[in-house]
Amino acid sequence: MKNHSSRAFTLLELLVVISVGILLAGLSLPAFNAISRGTQLSQSAQTLLNELSFARQSALSKNRIIEVRFYKLPKTPGSSTASQYRAVQSFEIDDSGTATALGKIQWLTSPVIIDHNSAISTLLDSSRAKTWTTADPQISLPQIGTSYEATAFRFQPNGSTDLSQLGQQWFVTLHNGNEGDNLTKLPTNYYTIQINPLNGSVQSYRP
Secondary structure (H helix, E strand, O other): OOOOOOOOOOHHHHHHHHHHHHHHHHHHHHHHHHHHHHHHHHHHHHHHHHHHHHHHHHHHHHOOEEEEEEEEEEOOOOOOOOEEEEEEEEEEEOOOOOEEEOOOOEEOOOOEEEOOOOOOOHHHOHHHEOOOOOOOOOOOEOOOEOOOEEEEEEEOOOOOEOOOOOOOOEEEEEEEHHHOOOOOOOOOOOEEEEEOOOOOOEEEEOO
16 A cells, blocks of 8 residues: 655745735735826826817707816815815706706715816816806815816817917826826826817827
8 A cells, every 4th residue: 555645834835825926916906006196197187188078079969068167075965175186077058048957966086087188188277167047057076065176168060169269289197196286297107188179179199
């Protein structure tokens, strides 16, 4: 009869295996975080691209003015922390100037924001700040109320925009909000979405 013997792991061998596992996990974590941040940025950019495309197509199909609003919201509802541009929504404007929402507010994937520095997000220039009127009053947003600001531009019924065509480029830049806001230069990882003021076409750029 053959003798069968089994060899158990020693405590030292177990510690070595555990140490190697911890080391591998530590090395893979930064790569995982980078992939996660990239996915969040791509999802947010796609959300914005979809909303801009929807707004322009609505202007053409309805033969109406469609206003796109970028919302500057508090990080946490009801908090006093600095607000950031984190959402977008489209509205149909009728002949009397009354605005009707075309759909729900579209949120960027946290922690992605649209940087509010007008040097890298010209669409958020103070000249584009939304002004409220009797026909178009400030609406209450879910969980936010009226504690927000908005910047807006409009697609015309022919698909063009109300943006200046005199050599001005119009775009917004998205990036991870953990890198700050009101940046003076582009971060390493960002997404820029540009709008042609003449025909309303949209282009995107990511390094």
